[in-house]
Amino acid sequence: MFGWTGRTIAVDLGSNSVTESRTKKKDAEQFIGGRGLACRLMADLTGPHTEPLSPENPLILCTGPLTGTTAPMSGHFTITTRSPLTGTIFDSNAGGLFGAEMKFAGVDCLIVTGKAAEPVYIRIEDEEVEILPADHLWGKNTGETASVLGTRGKVACIGRAGERLVPMAGMVSDGYVAGRGGHGAVAGSKNLKAVVVKGSNKPEIAEPEAYGKAVERMNRLLIANPPVSKGLANYGTAVFADLLSYMGILPADNFRNTGSSSGQGISGESIKENYRTEKTPCFACPGGCRRTFEDGFQVPDYDSLWALGPNIGGHDPEIITKINSMCTDYGMDPLSCGSAIAAYMELQGAGLGEEELMALVRDMGEGRSELAAGSYSYLCSMEKGRGSMSVKGLDIPGYDPRSMAGMALAYATSNRGGCHLSAFMAAPEVMGKPMVLNRLTFDGKAALVQYFENLAAVIDSLVICPFAVLALGEGELASLLNAATGKNYTAERLLRCGERIYNLERMLNVREGFSRKDDTLPERFFGKDGLDREAFMNALDDYYHFRGWDEKGRPTREKLQELGLGEQIDLYS
Structure with missing residues (x-):
């Protein structure tokens, strides 16, 4: 197959066995790759109430049909599992260089199940797959682990x-944490320290001439898109800080405050003016939003800058960078870490100094603090769970839903939980891309949210960078996919794949007890100076209507038949 390698590797750590099979052609075409193909595998490999930290819960790493090609932003891969943080199916779109190397090694999917008797790591070099001892690595953090294993290939480790x-x-791969939902804990529960990949096979393109023209068009669109070519390329994702702050929608102090000064000191413009940085782009990225300070520390992305800055009352980028680096070394999501600290500070009614913050983060990384379980679990233990700024147990990032109605609906309906990338409504509501929307109203948002959710599922399955949504639509993506694979996707067919993926994810969540009651937001966001609850509920009803779901938030039998999912999971027995 062009685009896909046709190779799926299943590793059972319990029996110390490796099995290879052909990637199913029908599944690849209907679910594309990455997030979609992993979701299809999760439906096959898990039953109701599979415990996230049990040996039976798969950890699935997938490339997509565009991964490792010369298409811009195409170096990504996905990690999927059932989340120990949220209980939902949870995928993570990860950048860097690991995904391309995995594709060069000829792998569509790596499925890891079971639990090794002792710590191990998996090494893949082209046709060779090994399960190797990792006793010498257990107890080390990610920086040291990557340093030891990096001579053998690209590394994703805990x-x-x-x-x-x-x-x-x-x-952690290439210095960034992937898997906000606890993917590292799932790996740890299997005694899996790392996956190392090295490959020598470049992806073959079905129609080189058409592909070259599609890539050229994509590059032109990216260059012509100011948020990408002027914003992200010059300032990194921190460019969002000044814009959101100027609009008064950058939240601070655990969402208790917003204002024009909340982004002070953490903006991309401020960092570029006061510090020397260099680009460390992902594979095949023409923009290069990832950066490194001259001392070698990663420049935190916007989510980390916000979560470890304004969200906990801080604005010093040097302190934020230290805490972010500690999170990365421990292999701990900086956004969830900052949100848990913000909840703790609000509950205690007091701030924390730099040394106190560092000590608390260290305790969380070592599993010695109640905060390590996340803000929702921590506040539930205090009988204050409703005060968690999360959806389905996943903390909401730094885009205040009170001033972004579409984002509010996207947070509530996201299959992962409170995730802005499930449908990046900041694109139209804040940046006017690809259209300008009134961010303060729910009018017309229900149909658009489900469209952007479907498009995001496509992007995560190809697999390319989520920021592609700022410049590229389903038409451009279909043209590129067709040239790469030799298939015949229309824009409508590609979006239908995204809809199929989103509905199958929803079915897996419904099977675990998720329903309309979970498609909501924290109480803080409703009422005076917030969202109108009735308008939100009406928008949710409209969203279910456009989705073809019933009033409980379940895909109807008719919708499942329409998408070819009627035999997947029986939701109505």
Whole structure:
């Protein structure tokens, strides 16, 4: 197959076995790759109430049909599992260089199940797959682990947070944490320290001439798009800070405050003016929003700058960078970490100094603090769970839903939980891309949210950078996919794939007990100076209507038949 390698690797750590099979052609075409193909595998491999930290819960790493090609923003891969933080199916779109190397090694999907008797890591080099001892790596954080294994290939690994089953632990590749939902804890529960990949096979393109023209058109669109070519390319994702702050919608102090000064000191413009940085772009990225300070520390992205800055009452980028670096080394999601600290500070009614913050983050990384379980679990233990700024247990990032009605609906209906990338409504509501929307009203948002959710599912399955949504639509993506694979996707067919993926994810969540009651927002966001609850509920009803779901938020039998999902999971027995 062009685009896909046709190779799926299943590793059972319990039996120390490796099995290879052909990636199913029908599944690849209907679910594309990445997020979609992993979701299809999760439906096959898990039953009701599969415990996230049980050996039976798969950890699935997937490339997509565009991964590792010369298409811009195409170096990504996905990690999918059932989340120990939220209980939902949870995918993470991860950048860097690991995804391209995994594709060069000829892998569509790596499925890891079981639990090793002792710590191990998986090494893949082209046709060779090995399960190797990792006793010498257990107890090390991600920086040291990557340094030891980096001579053997590209590395995705866990730190001590993953080893200690911290629910906000992720896997770290190329210095960034992937898997806000606790993917690192799932790896740790399997005694899996790392995956190392090295490949020598470049993806083959079905129609080189058409592909070259599609890539050229994509590059032109990206260059012509100011948020990408002027904003992200020059200032990184921190460019969002000044814009959101200027509009008065950058939240601070655990969403208790907003204002024009809340982004002070953390903006991309301020960082570029006061510090020397260099670009460290992902594979095949023409923009390069990722950056490194001259001392080698990663420049935190916007989510980390906000979560470890204004969200906990801070604005010093140097302190934020230190805490972010500690989170990354432990393999712990900085956004969830900052949100848990913000909840703690609000509950205690007091701030924390730099040393206190560093000590608290260290305790979280070591699994010694109640905060390590996340803000929702921590506040529930205090019988104050309703005060968590989260949806389905996942903390909401730094885009205040009280001033972005579409984002509010997207947070509520996201299959992952409070995630802005499930439908990046900041694009039309804040940046006017690809259209300008009135951010203060729910009018017309229900149909658009489900469109952007479907488009995001496509992007995560191709797999390319989520910021592609700022410049590229389903038409451009279909043309590129067709040239790469030799298939015949229309824009409508591609979006239908996204809809199929989103509905299957919803079915997996419904099977675990999620329903309309979970499609909501924290109480803080409703009422005076907030969202109108009746307008929100009406928008949710409209959203279910456009989705073809019933009043409980379940896909109807008719919708499942329409999408070819009627035999997947019986929701109505």
